Amino acid sequence: MIVLLVVLIVALLGFGFLNPVWWAAAAVLIFGVAHYGRNGAGQRGQGGTEYRDYRDRRDRQDRWDRRYRRQRQGRWNRQDEQHH
Secondary structure, eight states: OHHHHHHHHHHHHHHTTTOHHHHHHHHHHHHHHHHHHHHSGGGGGGTOHHHHHHHHHHHHHHHHHHHHHHHHHHHHHHHHHHHO
16 A cells, blocks of 8 residues: 555656646645554554543543542532432
8 A cells, every 4th residue: 555655656746747736736645645644544553543532531531530529429419408
C-alpha cells in the first residue's frame, strides 16, 4: 500500500512539469497520507485509538464518580428523609 502511494506521488510530481494542477494533487495526497496515516487508520493496528479513547473516558468518569460520591450520597439521603 505504501509503495503504491509513493509511486502515485512520484507520478503526480512528474506530471506536474506538464501541468501544475498535478503538483496540487500530489500536495493534497501527501497531506492526506501524512495527516490520516499518522492519526487515523495507521494506528489502529498499534493498539487501537478507539479503545484508548474509551479507556481514557472510562478512567475520567471513574475519577469523577469517586470524587463526588460523598456529595451525591449526602444529597440522596437528605432527599429520602424529606420524602418520608
